[in-house]
Amino acid sequence: MKDGICRRRPWQGRTGDAGRLRRDLEKKMEEKLGVGIDIGSTCAKTVVTDANGEILRRSLRPTGWSSVETAQTIQEELAADGITADNARFVATGYGRISVPFADKCVTEISCHARGAVRLFGSQELNVIDIGGQDTKLIVISGGAVTEFVMNDKCSAGTGRFLEVMANTLAVRPEELCRMAASGSDTRISSLCTVFAESEVINLIGRGTSRENIAFAVVDSIAQKVKTQAGRVRFHSGPVCLTGGLCDFPFVTERLASAFGRPVVTSPAARYAGAYGAALIAAGLKG
Amino acid sequence: MADYVKMWENLGMDLETHDLLCQVLPTAVGDVFMTQENRPKAMDFWDLVISEVHGIRPAELIEEQKKGRKVFGTFCVYVPDEVVIAANGIVTGLCGGSQFWVPGGEAVLPKNTCPLIKASVGARLGRTCPFFRIADMYVGETTCDGKKKAYEILGKDVPMYVMDVPQMKREKDILKWKEEIAEFAKKVEEFTGNEITVEKLADAIRLVNEKRRALKRVYDARKSENVPISGRDALLMMQISFFDDPARCAQMCNRLADELEQRNRDGVSVVPAGTKRILLTGTPLAVPNWKLHNIIETSGAVVVCEEMCTGTRYFENEVDETGTTLDEQFMALSRRYMKNNCACFTPNEGRIDDILRLAKEYKADGVIDCSLKFCNLYDIEKKAVSEALKQAGIPVLSLETDYEDSDAEQLRTRIEAFVEMLNN
Numbered sequence: 001m002k003d004g005i006c007r008r009r010p011w012q013g014r015t016g017d018a019g020r021l022r023r024d025l026e027k028k029m030e031e032k033l034g035v036g037i038d039i040g041s042t043c044a045k046t047v048v049t050d051a052n053g054e055i056l057r058r059s060l061r062p063t064g065w066s067s068v069e070t071a072q073t074i075q076e077e078l079a080a081d082g083i084t085a086d087n088a089r090f091v092a093t094g095y096g097r098i099s100v101p102f103a104d105k106c107v108t109e110i111s112c113h114a115r116g117a118v119r120l121f122g123s124q125e126l127n128v129i130d131i132g133g134q135d136t137k138l139i140v141i142s143g144g145a146v147t148e149f150v151m152n153d154k155c156s157a158g159t160g161r162f163l164e165v166m167a168n169t170l171a172v173r174p175e176e177l178c179r180m181a182a183s184g185s186d187t188r189i190s191s192l193c194t195v196f197a198e199s200e201v202i203n204l205i206g207r208g209t210s211r212e213n214i215a216f217a218v219v220d221s222i223a224q225k226v227k228t229q230a231g232r233v234r235f236h237s238g239p240v241c242l243t244g245g246l247c248d249f250p251f252v253t254e255r256l257a258s259a260f261g262r263p264v265v266t267s268p269a270a271r272y273a274g275a276y277g278a279a280l281i282a283a284g285l286k287g
Numbered sequence: 288m289a290d291y292v293k294m295w296e297n298l299g300m301d302l303e304t305h306d307l308l309c310q311v312l313p314t315a316v317g318d319v320f321m322t323q324e325n326r327p328k329a330m331d332f333w334d335l336v337i338s339e340v341h342g343i344r345p346a347e348l349i350e351e352q353k354k355g356r357k358v359f360g361t362f363c364v365y366v367p368d369e370v371v372i373a374a375n376g377i378v379t380g381l382c383g384g385s386q387f388w389v390p391g392g393e394a395v396l397p398k399n400t401c402p403l404i405k406a407s408v409g410a411r412l413g414r415t416c417p418f419f420r421i422a423d424m425y426v427g428e429t430t431c432d433g434k435k436k437a438y439e440i441l442g443k444d445v446p447m448y449v450m451d452v453p454q455m456k457r458e459k460d461i462l463k464w465k466e467e468i469a470e471f472a473k474k475v476e477e478f479t480g481n482e483i484t485v486e487k488l489a490d491a492i493r494l495v496n497e498k499r500r501a502l503k504r505v506y507d508a509r510k511s512e513n514v515p516i517s518g519r520d521a522l523l524m525m526q527i528s529f530f531d532d533p534a535r536c537a538q539m540c541n542r543l544a545d546e547l548e549q550r551n552r553d554g555v556s557v558v559p560a561g562t563k564r565i566l567l568t569g570t571p572l573a574v575p576n577w578k579l580h581n582i583i584e585t586s587g588a589v590v591v592c593e594e595m596c597t598g599t600r601y602f603e604n605e606v607d608e609t610g611t612t613l614d615e616q617f618m619a620l621s622r623r624y625m626k627n628n629c630a631c632f633t634p635n636e637g638r639i640d641d642i643l644r645l646a647k648e649y650k651a652d653g654v655i656d657c658s659l660k661f662c663n664l665y666d667i668e669k670k671a672v673s674e675a676l677k678q679a680g681i682p683v684l685s686l687e688t689d690y691e692d693s694d695a696e697q698l699r700t701r702i703e704a705f706v707e708m709l710n711n
Contacts, residue, residue, distance in 0.1 A: 095700070108704040108707060109704075110700070110704035145711045146704070146708045147682075149704060232685075234677070
């Protein structure tokens with residue numbers, strides 16, 4: 001599931017005189033590539049940057065049932081492209097971060113999302129909403145550093161998993177659900193619990209509520225839950241940005257903006273914010 | 288290990304189930320404590336006690352019972368040990384800190400009761416803890432609704448006395464608590480058959496004060512920039528102090544404090560310089576609940592102080608020793624115990640003041656405020672705690688957990704992220 005962006009292979013096809021090549025190589029030896037691997041509960045994201053933190057390559061694959069195997073596959077793919085411990089440093093993040101034996105360092109997804117978001121959105125003052133597969137994080141960043149964060153507890157309300165379960169109930173894919181939701185309105189799901197909310201959705205189907213309206217209710221429920229969770233941190237006046245798996249769905253951003261009563265910014269690259277942050281940390285590692 | 292099977296059998300314990308508990312404990316102790324490096328030598332005492340936690344001390348208590356002494360089991364730091372000791376009684380803590388006992392508690396209590404209460408009830412009804420079997424009388428207190436109702440259930444199985452803790456701290460509440468202590472004293476006299484005299488109570492007050500001073504010495508050593516002892520070891524010492532003989536507890540704590548003070552002079556630390564120092568605040572951590580300390584201290588930080596019942600609340604403030612009548616002594620006891628700041632009081636600003644003061648005294652880089660699941664009182668207070676700390680510029684992380692291991696990795700992510708934030 002590589003998305004094909006920035007697939008330049010940095011160590012291939014270079015030409016030039018031997019001296020220049022050696023100088024290049026020496027420089028490369030000092031300035032290693034940064035590789036960030038974010039093993040999430042649903043997707044594993046990989047970002048490779050040069051020593052200056054510019055993205056050279058990024059890819060995404062389902063985590064599947066074994067994060068150890070996924071990590072191994074990622075390692076093999078990177079090696080096939082010439083990215084190994086010789087020329088790169090690796091930072092693992094995400095809930096499967098301990099399953100990456102070749103990582104030079106493990107850093108939590110909170111620090112990584114913050115670091116990635118700061119670079120992606122070009123601001124040292126940010127309020128980050130990261131909606132992941134199994135948890136939602138709210139991170140306040142001041143002066144480029146995390147000052148506060150909260151994560152949802154064991155419950156999956158307000159996460160990507162919630163959206164997936166509801167999409168399944170409606171027999172559509174999550175992206176379709178979000179598209180449909182844009183033309184729905186005025187419907188609410190009151191349960192926060194995924195299991196109860198699913199029953200509610202089934203009731204709505206039974207009552208003949210349109211799929212668009214149910215989809216609207218699902219997306220709105222996520223936005224409301226995130227807003228409630230945000231009551232436990234102090235967002236500042238800086239931009240609010242969305243990272244994580246739902247960045248590609250404009251209606252999610254729209255409902256979040258409506259719930260928060262202020263603009264919410266995102267970009268397709270923000271899906272990789274955690275892996276990007278990890279890569280930036282990796283690029284900055286010494287030794 | 289000595290053979291305590293006969294003793295457990297005589298106590299009417301469920302040996303088969305108890306065996307299961309005995310099997311898991313050594314692994315837990317090994318994982319949490321024995322993996323640490325450079326531990327203080329004086330921890331040998333607590334290592335021994337915990338290795339035979341259901342053997343050594345229970346056997347001592349039974350010996351004392353044979354001499355006619357009565358054992359009182361308590362659940363809270365508001366119950367004045369001095370009164371029991373003055374009547375030649377013995378106090379032992381009874382709080383359940385293991386998931387092992389929770390299902391037994393859930394059989395008679397709603398699931399949304401805090402794990403400490405569920406485990407305590409489960410330990411009694413399941414007959415798998417010798418302390419719960421040995422205690423001749425349980426002394427409860429009205430600190431929270433869950434406990435109040437749980438005592439009604441326990442009261443059907445064992446002699447139960449409940450002290451009515453005030454919910455506010457006005458002068459009339461302190462007077463009321465004094466009356467409660469006086470009534471409790473009568474009950475203890477009746478139950479033990481021993482009179483509480485001014486002299487005996489004065490001796491008991493001095494004895495318990497001495498124990499408090501010894502515990503405080505250990506804690507004071509943790510205030511040093513140098514970290515002479517891990518939070519895990521300090522917690523173990525604190526937990527055992529609820530079960531031990533007060534004089535021996537003081538002696539062992541002083542012995543440990545001697546070593547820790549020497550370590551501070553020599554710059555002997557259990558963690559690398561610059562390791563982030565955590566003040567832990569919230570609900571008590573009963574034996575063998577070491578989960579949070581273990582996660583924090585394997586995530587690159589160290590616990591330097593516990594603002595909890597199994598921590599500073601147990602030893603801070605001494606009882607005035609100058610009382611010359613029982614009335615004066617009961618009042619002195621009431622004044623000291625009412626200085627404790629439990630979330631069952633309203634308002635409870637004293638706890639916020641304590642946290643801010645302790646964060647400074649122990650040079651904490653950050654505070655972790657953690658409550659047991661379904662402890663509404665401490666959960667609600669988190670907001671006030673976190674606001675006050677933020678205002679003071681001290682980073683804070685609020686957590687909630689129970690005795691299960693299933694959320695360990697989620698807790699670890701939050702704690703690691705918090706430590707990364709402090710290191711930034």
